[in-house]
Amino acid sequence: MSGTTDDAGESPAGETGGTSSLLDRGRQLWRTARSDIIETDDRVAQLETAERRPVERHSLGNRLSHWIQAILFFLLLWTGLAIWSGNYFLLESGIWGGYYVAFGIHMWTGILIVAITFVVFPYYYVLVDKHHQLLEMADIQVSFDIAEAFVGLKKYMPYYHDARRAYDEDEGDWIAHHPMQKTFFWWIAIFIGILALTGFGMYREMATESTWWIDALGFMAGWLAFETLKQIHLLLAFITAVMVLFHIYFAALPSNWDVLKSMVFGDVDAFIVHSEHEESTGDQPTTGDGPATAADGGQAEKRESDVTTGDATRGGEPTDE
Structure with missing residues (x-):
């Protein structure tokens, strides 16, 4: 009997524990979403002393597909308005008339823009240039910060514009997007x-x-x-x-002019950060000035001190790899 009683009492406790664990995870997720991105992403903390140099933000394929998509959209809008309103300005073409010209351009432009939008542009923008488009915690954090700052509940993050121009050299990825x-x-x-x-x-x-x-x-x-x-x-x-x-x-x-120019010329003056910063410096020997860190990249004296620690300098300085 006692064994049956114990077994019967374990189920509600287990359910309660599972519910409590789920609630705890939800609260932790909420706290993380509401936290400042600089508290959860070490790369943002590196911005203050990060090296800056031109980095290709948009490849040639990305830029061409973007501007072709823009031209196709303009043609779709123009011919669509012409068909809807019956005003075929500049589209009249002899025996064919404006309607047939507008309709033909509209249909084939629509087919081309679907191919660009769903195949060509995502290939270059996401796969080649690594502008990841799935929702990430950093996006949620930035959204909360911007929304609260917009309504006056807090100040805008002073490093936000810099974070959007920060390039993770280890991952080959941009760390933030609007x-x-x-x-x-x-x-x-x-x-x-x-x-x-x-x-x-x-x-x-x-x-x-x-x-x-x-x-x-x-x-x-x-x-x-x-x-x-x-x-x-x-x-x-x-x-x-x-x-x-x-x-x-x-x-x-x-x-945003520098980002706009990068859609024409490709490069943007980026902050170079490192995702392997903490791992590479966690067990480094210390010098008289303390352990080497990736954020010290801008201090010449510190870099010279790190040279004496051998491989430890690879965590503090960007390499050519």
């Missing part, structure tokens, strides 16, 4: 995808001799009425145009 950059990346892709599907849905309804690929891409015609597809298409076109205007506005701000 949270709206990742948001823009995902929403613009989602909206362009829906615009393409609703556009081909309408085309399937209008085509007198539809081909297999129009039928496949226009599958939404079987779900929604033509007018509904048109309303969704126009609404998302307006929202996407506004998003692009805000994107242009923020890129043109004086504080």
